[in-house]
Amino acid sequence: KNQVEQSPQSLIILEGKNCTLQCNYTVSPFSNLRWYKQDTGRGPVSLTIMTFSENTKSNGRYTATLDADTKQSSLHITASQLSDSASYICVVIKTTGGSYIPTFGRGTSLIVHP
Amino acid sequence: DSGVTQTPKHLITATGQRVTLRCSPRSGDLSVYWYQQSLDQGLQFLIQYYNGEERAKGNILERFSAQQFPDLHSELNLSSLELGDSALYFCASSVLGQGNYGYTFGSGTRLTVV
Numbered sequence: 001k002n003q004v005e006q007s008p009q010s011l012i013i014l015e016g017k018n019c020t021l022q023c024n025y026t027v028s029p030f031s032n033l034r035w036y037k038q039d040t041g042r043g044p045v046s047l048t049i050m051t052f053s054e055n056t057k058s059n060g061r062y063t064a065t066l067d068a069d070t071k072q073s074s075l076h077i078t079a080s081q082l083s084d085s086a087s088y089i090c091v092v093i094k095t096t097g098g099s100y101i102p103t104f105g106r107g108t109s110l111i112v113h114p
Numbered sequence: 115d116s117g118v119t120q121t122p123k124h125l126i127t128a129t130g131q132r133v134t135l136r137c138s139p140r141s142g143d144l145s146v147y148w149y150q151q152s153l154d155q156g157l158q159f160l161i162q163y164y165n166g167e168e169r170a171k172g173n174i175l176e177r178f179s180a181q182q183f184p185d186l187h188s189e190l191n192l193s194s195l196e197l198g199d200s201a202l203y204f205c206a207s208s209v210l211g212q213g214n215y216g217y218t219f220g221s222g223t224r225l226t227v228v
Contacts, residue, residue, distance in 0.1 A: 034216075043116065043204050043219030044157070089157065099170035104157040 003027045004092050006105035014113055017080055021108045023073040023090030031093040031100055035064050035075045038087045038107070047075070047088075080112045117141065118220035120205050126226045132193040135223045139186055139207030145169065146188040147208070147217060148180055152201040163188055164210075195227045 003026045013019050025033070032051045036044035048057045048064040050073070056065045061078045077084055090105040117140035127133055139146050148160040150173075159172035163182035174180075177195075182188045192199060202224050206217035 041202075041222075041224075043118075043206070043221050045116075045219070046216045049216055091157075099162075101170055101172060102159045104159070106156040 004090055004103050004105040006088075006090050006108050008108060009106070010109040010111070012111045012113060013080055015080060015082055018076065018078050019080060019110065021075045021077075021088050021090075021110070023075070023092075023105055025071050025073070025090070025092045025103075025105075027092040027094045027103050029095050030068065030071075031095045033064075033066055033073050034091040034093070034102075035062070035073075036089040036091060038089055040086075044089055077110075080110075082112050082114060085110060085112045116218050116220060118143075118205060118207050118218050120203075120220035120223050122223060123221070124224050124226075126228060127195060129195055129197060129227055131195050131227075132191065133195065133225065135190040135192070135203050135205075135225075137188045137190070137205030137207075137220060139188070139205075140218050143207035143209050143218070144186065145208045145210060145215075146182055146186070147206045148174075148188070148190050149204040149206065150201050151204060151222075152198075155201075157204075160190070192225070197227050200225055200227045 005024045007022045034049045035047040038044040050066045063076045066073045087107040089107040119138040121136045145164045147162045151157045160174040162170040180190045202222045204222045206219045208215045208217050
């Protein structure tokens with residue numbers, strides 16, 4: 001059972017529009033939550049890393065939020081560009097026995113149309 | 115170029131065979147992580163090494179093994195290959211072994227088992 005659920009599974013938007021991707025998790029004990037962007041056939045690239053005490057973090061046009069109480073995170077993309085077309089993956093890191101174990105969501109596939 | 119080098123980029127082999135995937139971490143990074151990405155499972159964490167020693171283990175099959183050498187490069191060995199092992203295998207590296215540091219991913223090795 002995947003403990004990190006992302007929605008929507010896929011999303012199509014027009015260039016210039018904003019969008020928000022969701023991530024709900026049940027992974028514990030929580031260490032940090034990350035958002036990655038993965039272009040087809042390429043390795044994921046880190047967008048943001050948030051620890052328990054951080055509510056929001058921005059990276060250019062990407063803004064991630066975290067509500068550790070409700071175990072929800074979102075990734076907001078502003079003024080989308082064609083190059084934003086990719087899969088966006090939410091990753092939750094848990095601590096166990098001194099190790100840090102990542103659990104990945106299945107990703108949201110974003111397509112930006114001109 | 116992320117600085118993490120994976121070879122080979124593509125590999126086609128038959129069921130029952132054994133293959134070795136290689137990863138050179140980014141300069142200065144001590145920790146190496148291996149991941150498997152298949153269409154039906156998404157990204158799965160396999161194993162982590164830190165400065166030559168195994169640090170964390172994920173969903174790694176007994177047919178798979180890995181090691182990190184004194185020069186910090188790592189190899190992932192896959193044996194008795196099955197059709198279901200066909201996937202993208204990613205390596206990532208980070209400066210330290212703790213969970214709050216970002217990973218840098220390589221571009222992956224695409225393994226096809228026929």
